Amino acid sequence: MTSAFISYSHQDQELVRSVAEHLQADGFHVWLDEWDLKVGDSLIERISEAIDQVDFVVAFISNASRDSQWCRKEVSLAMTGELAAKGVKVLPVRIEGAQMPPTLVDKFFLDATGLDAMGIKERLARDMAAHISPSRIIPTRRTKPQPAVPSKAEDGPIRIVGIDAQGITAPRNDGTPGSALYRVPVLLSRRPDSTWGQLMVQNWDRPPQFSTMHRPGIGSVSGNAFVLNGTTLQEVERYHLDTLQLAVAETNKQYDEIMRRHKAQADAEAEARRKHEMSVASALDRLATRFDSSSSDS
Incomplete structure (x- = not known):
């Protein structure tokens, strides 16, 4: 959303x-x-x-x-x-x-x-x-291919790597319902894109498994953190961390499938363009031969 x-x-x-x-x-x-x-x-x-x-x-x-x-x-x-x-x-x-x-x-x-x-x-x-989701994306500049280099570890699936202590807020503690809860940012191994972020929020709200203390609706992605806005560190430690791990794993699985489909579609479109270009080149060659024949006849 x-x-x-x-x-x-x-x-x-x-x-x-x-x-x-x-x-x-x-x-x-x-x-x-x-x-x-x-x-x-x-x-x-x-x-x-x-x-x-x-x-x-x-x-x-x-x-x-x-x-x-x-x-x-x-x-x-x-x-x-x-x-x-x-x-x-x-x-x-x-x-x-x-x-x-x-x-x-x-x-x-x-x-x-x-x-x-x-x-x-x-x-x-x-x-x-x-x-x-921009509809007009400027194509990447065409450059000389570079030798392949091994992918870095951080290019793999996103992982939970810790808690952002500086981002933890203080509870209101004013006696109202929920006033003992506060904001806890859970650090990710890298900043995800918007597709991964939307999937993660959905999987936090509806995880494969969850405890009786699960709090749907409090999760959001901000930078390289998944923010739980309405919990405590004790809840994260006792209940939410296992749910977060499951949600991240499911999100990585769904994201990989989406990227695979996008790549397959892009590959199919590239192959269709290649075949079209070959067909056009072949037709141009045949037409050029006929034009040359017509010139000789005249």
Whole structure:
């Protein structure tokens, strides 16, 4: 499920809420402050966590949002994550013809002039899908083949290699349900692509085996970590680690099968192109012979 954090000024709340509802109806997971923030939450911590985990940050830029300290902070956090290659992509939406802030001045933006909430949603949904699975990929530059080198160990199946101690958050412990839980990032052997990440989330939610303490819906991929947002280290040690290992193994198996099918399809397409090129060359040779004969006859 593609996820998006929405940054906006509350003066634009009616339009933004409508866009968010349309995106949700289309199957996107939308993080909106009025839906996801709870009384007592640390604003900086919750917003930072959300931006670190989503695929996109949709920034509604209006005259009101330009003057909002929180909007500027959210855009700054999002741009920092994008520049640090954490995977988040910032999608600016200009409303009211507002001037773009300096942090977004070189970003191609959606000009929402004349668009209603549904029109904005359709453009965002189209572009998010294009970012996730681009339809026009620039071919790799043709270069002289290099000698084959043995593959590195890290090029093999993805493995769990540890816990990111710096990424562990603190529990709220305010007496509310779930307040003793916190965020635990489980480090992977390398940063996976979006296909592997989506499969891993699905296999965490529905693993081959799981304990009575299993918590579906709390897992997401962020960089080179699988983040469990709503657990404890003790739960990870006693219950979740075995489930994670099973989910990773199943994900690697499914991912390899998908890559095998993609390679088989690419090989088949390449062979079809080769046969077509040979057929064209043969036909051109035959035609050239006939043209030469016609010239001799005349």
